[in-house]
Amino acid sequence: MSLREDLKQVIAAIPAEVSEKKGVFTVRHVVAERKSFLSRKKLVYTAKYRIDENKREVRFTETLKETGFGLTGGSDFNSPGFGFKKETYKTGRGAREGGIEEQSNLLGKKYSYTFDFKTLRAALEKKTQDAGFAFTYQIISI
Numbered sequence: 001m002s003l004r005e006d007l008k009q010v011i012a013a014i015p016a017e018v019s020e021k022k023g024v025f026t027v028r029h030v031v032a033e034r035k036s037f038l039s040r041k042k043l044v045y046t047a048k049y050r051i052d053e054n055k056r057e058v059r060f061t062e063t064l065k066e067t068g069f070g071l072t073g074g075s076d077f078n079s080p081g082f083g084f085k086k087e088t089y090k091t092g093r094g095a096r097e098g099g100i101e102e103q104s105n106l107l108g109k110k111y112s113y114t115f116d117f118k119t120l121r122a123a124l125e126k127k128t129q130d131a132g133f134a135f136t137y138q139i140i141s142i
Contacts, residue, residue, distance in 0.1 A: 003051060003058070003131040010123045014115075016045075024050050031064075031115045039070025045117065049124070057134040060124065062117065 001009075007025070011018055016029035027047040034041045047062040125135040 003128065003133060006127045006131065007049070007051075007058075007124055010120070010127055014120065024048055029115065036070075039068065041066065041068035045115065047120075051133070055134075056132060057136050058124075058128045059136045059138050060121070061138045062121070064117075 008018060011027050014027075014029055016027050019026050019028075025048065027045075027049075029045045030042055031045050032043040044065050044067065045062065046065065047060065049058055049060045051058050121137075128135040
């Protein structure tokens with residue numbers, strides 16, 4: 001089995017959406033979602049990786065992003081009265097260690113989830129190294 005297939009097999013266990021464009025694979029997984037009357041917020045994990053056959057390396061990056069939209073009722077988006085608001089947040093880039101509850105609390109939200117970024121990243125790194133490739137974590141997008 002090829003490295004490409006091995007990595008897809010690891011990701012399939014999540015499950016997550018996987019797409020490819022110009023050699024860059026994008027993994028997208030909705031970690032948590034909160035719905036209320038006429039509004040919705042999502043916490044989305046996105047990882048990108050590129051397999052470089054010539055250098056025998058896999059370059060990897062990941063982000064955590066919260067988005068929300070809908071009618072607000074004052075307390076939900078910290079705005080007085082009712083209105084419509086769309087928000088997008090990103091946490092800092094870099095390897096994530098441990099759970100994301102601390103990051104969610106920084107955004108002032110409480111989510112229920114079981115997704116572990118560190119386990120996924122470690123599994124991808126192991127498959128990459130088992131295939132004889134180097135695993136390079138990048139802070140900037142690929």
